[in-house]
Amino acid sequence: MNVRAIIYILGWILNMEGAFMLLPFIVSLLYGEQEGIAFLLVAVLCILIGTLTVLKKPRNMVFFEKEGFVTVAFSWIMLSIFGALPFCINGDIPNFTDALFETVSGFTTTGASILTNIEAMSRCGLFWRSFTNWVGGMGVLVFLLAIMPLTKGGSPIHLLRAESPGPSVERLLPKVQNTALILYVMYFVLSLAEFILLILGKMPAFDAITAVFGTAGTGGFAVRNASFADYSPYIQWVVAVFMMLFGVNFGMYFLLYLKKWGKAVRFEEARYYFLIIIAATVIIFFNIYPVENSIESTLRHAFFQVSSIITTTGFATINFDLWPAASKAILVTLMFVGACAGSTGGGMKVSRIMILFKTVKKELMIQIHPGSVKKIKAEGKMVNHEVQRSINVFFVAYILIFIASVLLLSFENQDLVTTFTAVAATLNDVGPGMAAVGPSGNFSFFSPFSKYVLMFDMLAGRLELYPMLMIFHLGMWRFSLGPAMKRRVTRIKNINSRG
Incomplete structure (x- = not known):
């Protein structure tokens, strides 16, 4: 494990977070708020620690998939901890656990x-x-990769794959740094x-920019208690359409940018998504x-909530918890489906669901025709066994985490709908669930223990499970000795053997 390289990257992430915290401090100056001092203090702390960490760049900056997973997991945990401090200091959210919950929810775009x-x-x-929604939407390491070369050789792709959502992540351009840059350019343009x-x-400028942050990152943090219910139908339509657009695989937008219209139209996952x-x-x-008795408002509310839930954004124009059971069942199902791979949305991803259905179909055909050879195709290409295996393992791990979380939260003695949808809403990074955690409720009534369980679910859901699971695996922490240390150990063994 290349620990020095990991610490070096974490230092740059801390510097980046410190720089980002200067933005809310500037906002406080514009509105004459004293609460902004807390952001300045924590920004200075982040930059100080980060600068001391990156003063000396390690000679060996090459690392592999496991280092990528560990770096991503610790970077998101560290971002959340430091990001929560200003809320505690300025009194916006005095309790640290609650402040951390809100910050984790923001960065994971829950x-x-x-x-x-x-x-x-x-x-x-x-x-x-x-703003944590916007930063977390595309990913903090993707941002760093876009602006500076952190690692050498093929190492950057391990960071990109560990942080980006979906069953597989490929380069859009030959260099990973260029891929990260084009992703953020498209993100910014939208x-x-x-x-x-x-x-x-x-729409008021402050409301508009925060709405963009929540929509682009598919995070769903609104600045009003009623979410988007108080805004005009025009604004609701605009937000609904852009939520849907940010749930599309950004690879399709890249094809459109290259004017490869045919390939873009044949994007299979996007077709299923729409x-x-x-x-x-x-x-x-x-x-x-x-119930609505109005064609325009009914269509607007239906489309807005479908777009909000499938992209795991979580905005609301209406209390959909009061809808008929069939509509609520559809929305809960969409929580699990999620958006496209390579988008800012959460959930299991349409591509995984698509391949799982094709796998079941293939197995049924083999049972009917044992001698037949069936291959699974996605996006016009053969899906190799390794991808199928990883999707199957992901699905099993997902179910196990979901069941374990529901069991742990059941000790809260809440009703089953609240418990079930609270886990579904956090593991899929949706936000609101049903019943007590519905669009008119919140998660404040949960105990600190349950909040930490839900925070783990949010991080695991955003990072596609494996980075958070691997930091708990003992095999990850068997550090290999460097060449100099190995020589010293060998000399000591030789001395001991000679008596």
């Missing part, structure tokens, strides 16, 4: 909240809370386009129309 009165927070606190459209809809959204919207529309 959107689950312990706040009972969001509008009581300072503007700088609301800005930082929403964010800017949404901001302009929201401003044209006469088909699921259309089907779910139509079913919910007819299911809730007798």
Whole structure:
């Protein structure tokens, strides 16, 4: 394990977080808030520690997949801990566990909240809370890879794959740094386009930029207690459309940028993604129309909530917990499906669900025709056994974590719907669930123990399980000795053997 390289990268991440914290401090100056001093103090602390850590760059910056997993896991934990400190210092969220829960929820783009009165927070606190959604959406290490070379050789791809959502991550360009850069350029352009459209809809600038942060990162942190229910239909339509767009694999946007229209149209995962959204919207529309009794508002609420839940954003225009059982069942199902691989959305990802269904179909055909040879294709290519195995293992690990979390939360003695959907909403990084954790509720009533279980679920869900699981594996911490240390050990053994 290349520990020095890991610490070096963590130092740069801390520097980056310190720089980011200067933004809410500037917001506090604009609004004349004293709470912003806390962000300045923690920013100085982060930069001080980070600078001391990166003063000397290790000679060996080459590392492999396991180092990538460990780096990603510890970077997100570290970001959350330091990101929570300003909330505790300025009094926005005095309790550290609650502040950490809110920050983990922000960076993992979950959107689950312990706040009972969001509008009581300072503007700088609301800005930082929403900004964590935007940073966490594309990933902090992706951002670092985009602006500076951290590692050598093929090492950067291990960081990119460990942090990016989906069953597999490939280079869009020959160099990983260029791939990370083009990802963030597309991310920024889409964010800017949404901001302009929201401003044209006469949305307040502060509300618009925080809405973009929550939409782009599919995080769902709003600055109003009613989420998006108080905004105009135009704003709701704009946000709904952009939530859907940010749930698309960014590889498809890259194909559009290269004007490879044919390949983009044939993007199989995106076709299934849009088909699921259309089907779910139509079913919910007819299911809730007798209650709404208005074609436009019914279609808007149905599309908004389908787009919000499948992309795991978590915004709401209505209390969907009051909808008929069929509509609620569809939304819960969409929590597990999630968005496309290579997007900012959470969940199991459409590509995994697609390949799992094709695997079941293949096995059924083999049972019917034992002598036949069936191959699974996705995006026009053969899905090799290694990818199928990793998806199957992911599914098993996902189910085991889900069951364990539900059992641990059951000791809270809440109703089953609350417990089940609380885990579903956090492990899939959705935000709101049903019943007590629905769009009109929050997660504040859970005990500290349950909150830490849910925080683990949020981190595991955002990082695709393995990085968080691997830091608990004892085999990860068997450090290999360097050449100099090996020579010293050999000399000591020789001396002891001679008596």
